Amino acid sequence: MIKTIVSTELPIDERFRIRKNVIQHGKEGLRFCVVTGTHGDELEGQMVCYELAHIVGENSQKLNGTLEIYPALNPLGIDTIQRGIPNFDLDMNRIFPGDPNGTMAEQTAHAIVEDIKGADMVIDIHSSNLYLRETPQVRINVQDAEWLVPFAERLGMDFVWVHDAATVLEATLAHSLNATNTPCLVVEMGVGQRINHKMCHRLVKGILHLMQTMGLWQGTVETGWESSIICKGDHVTFLNAETSGVFLTELKCGINVMRGQVIGQIVDPLRGIVLSTVTSPVDGYLFTIRAYPIVYEGSLMARIYNR
Amino acid sequence: MCQTMRQETIFEMTSPCRDNFRITGYHFGNGEKALAIVGAMRGDEVQQQFICSQLVNRLQYIEQQGHITEGYSILVIPSCNPFSMNVSRRFWAMDSTDINRMFPGYDQGETTQRIAAAIFTALNGYHYGIQLASYYVPGDFVPHVRMLKTGYEDVETARLFGMKYVTTYQPRPFDTTLLNYNWQLWNTKAFSLYSGHTSQIDTGTCDETIDAIFRMMQRTGIISPRPLRAAYESIVIDEASLLHIKAPHAGIFRRVVVPNRRVVAGETLANIIDPYNGKTLCDVKNTADGIVFFTHNRPLVLQNALLFKIHTL
Known part of the structure; x- marks a missing residue:
């Protein structure tokens, strides 16, 4: 079921919408969210969302709970090949948890957090930017390491980077959710403005595996990947x-x-x-x-x- | 014999295909680091650049006349980002990073972190600091002095500018990398001056801002008294107390009132026009008596966009 979580008017004959696909099966079960598109130049998450929506949508009887897929948190940025929100100075991933009385971007950020929080797991997919190429990895703030690394290991990424806390990062979506006890893992992979199919397929498997270990997915998942390299401390x-x-x-x-x-x-x-x-x-x-x-x-x- | 202005290259870097990137500072007076002034940090801050150029011009004359107080020095950096201004980009053209969100900088870090580090090194140790700033939301303001509430803000000195308003605001996480946040933490009494406009030069508000800076310099004893236009008794407000008026609809924005206008509850502040049939979609109404502090200034508005901030009376 497609649900709209933000809908406001744009000046000329258009509505600004943020939508999610809610796939639900079984009366009981956990809520698992996959979000991406905060930065409009990061596109790997588009393919991951497509694959998940397709696989789980076609096999919803194997789902025991709710999968919510948010492919485009910054639809105007994606559509204009911009990292940020058009006509807004600040990086969207620096204004969370938002402000219902602030600018439209801050109101949007607030609505996103309100909609997601309370989930049992959130995967926030990024794909570096135009300038850097990244190995598939999970990034976790050191403050949340003890809690989140065990989940991250089940995603099957090459690398888990537990990084230092920084005040400016307190305004990310992941930090804002983790601060409300909603576990959120940030995935980085690939390079901006491109889609690496191999990496996307790996992450799809990783997400299904994590869902499986949480009791949300009863389908088969090919694993067999090597354990993630866990990077902790200043290394x-x-x-x-x-x-x-x-x-x-x-x-x-x-x-x-x-x-x-x-x-x-x-x-x-x-x-x-x-x-x-x-x-x-x-x-x-x-x-x-x-x-x-x-x-x-x-x-x-x-x-x-x-x- | 009077000192004369000294020009200094604060930072220089080669580029892949363009001329070298340079940040130039101008020193006046000699002795204790009394005041540093920073102009354009972003490529569209033309008004801020112009104001600084006028300050450099007038300070040269003041120094030649021997009116800078003995033992005090002043630094003016008119532009921290000439590369972006030359290509009409607000942020660092290569990667769209904002130098003003890279402080205190890191001299072994990424490009704009290095630029910020060099600027911060040059600015460190001054007793007073003034940044001619622009806001992250497009609009027109009543010219004012703005300060982050870090515990180090100096409201009494801010009043000495004699601008209409002095505002304070609670920093958010993304404000902790601003120049003025870090300046305050490094013991400089830092003030952001909002001169009303950014990408266009408005001579009226430029003159008002230039006068305010010279007034502050006189009142703090950095320069000798000289004739200036009349000052205001500043109103000090916390920005959290400003009334926000938002757009009920998206459309074409027709502003009825301008900054500093006194308005009453129920008064029409703007009209929003249907972009297809030209009919008025709605009148934007004020909800409390007050003074218009900020207005949106673009021809189009999004639904729920912030249009006005009102200082309620």
Whole structure:
């Protein structure tokens, strides 16, 4: 059943709507939410939502509870290929839990949180941005690690990053939900504006597996994946560009690298020279790598988990 | 012999294809770091850039006349983001990040974190700090001094600007990376000045803001007294007390009242027009006597959009 959770007028003959697909079976059972599209340039979640809606919708007799799918929390951003909300300065994932008396974006954020909170599990799917490519991973605030890591391990992602708490991140959807005791896992994978089918299929399986272990899904799920790498504590090395230029690399993320290994080079197309070489300062697991080649001094080039 | 203005490159960075990115500061006077002023942080803050250029121009003259108090120095940074202004983008053009949400910055971090770190290093240690700011919601304001309630805000000094209003507001999580939030935490008495407009130069509100800054400089003893236009006895309000008037419908917005207008309950503040047949969809009504503090200023409105903030009397 398609339900509309936000509906307001736009100036010219259009309504702004945020919708969800509610698939329910069985009188008892838990409520599981899959949300995505907060950032309009992150598209992997679209395929994951499609697959879940298709698989569970076609096999709803195997569902014991409620699956709610929210494919587009920022429909105008998705439609205009913008990360944020058109005509609004702030990142939507920095204004939660919203404000019923604030701007339209803040009212929308408030309505979203009110609609989702109380769920037994929420998966918030992101897919990096245009600039970075990410290994399929779950990100958890250190404050919620004890509670959420056991759920995250069941998603079958390559990597679980338990990161430090930051005040500014208190305004994310995940933090706002976790603060109301609604468990929310943030998934990051792929790169902005593209869909990686393999990663999406993996996440669909992971979500069905998590639902299965929670008693929500009685269908079969092919697992057999390796255990996730769990990164806790201050063990992530950030590599930033030393020079501005064009970044060239042959590497993809999701591999082990050795100290001193070349990650890529930043070159000057005008003079035909290498401006700087990006090398790994540690032995570790490369889980983020620069995808967009034009870089400025300081641009993030890679993140490596230093095991 | 009087000091003369010194120009300093506060930050410089190569770019992949463009000229070098530079942030330039102008120093006046000599001695204790008395006051730092920051202009355009975003690429559309043209009014803020213009005001700073006028300050630099007048401070040169004031310094030459020996009217900067001995032992005090002033820093003005007219633009922290010339690259974005040159290509008509509000935020950092490469990745749309906002320098004003990167403070206190990190000199080993990402590009705009490094820019913020360099700016913050240059601004650190000043007794007073003024940022010519713009708001994240488009609209027109009564020019005012704005401060975050961090426990370090200095309302009494804010009154010295002699602007119509001094406002305070409770910071939200996303405000903790603003320049002024961090400036306050690092012991600078920081003030944001909202001069009413952003992407267009309005000479009336520019003059009002420039006068306010020089008035504050005089009243704090940073410069010698000189003739200025009359000041206001500032009204101090918490922004949470402002009455919000929202749009009952979406459509074409026709504003009837402007900022600083006294309005009464029941008065029509705006009309919203059907974009197809031209009929009035609704009149936007005021609900309490007061003064218009903020107005939406775009020709179109969304349903439930914030249109007016009223200081109720």
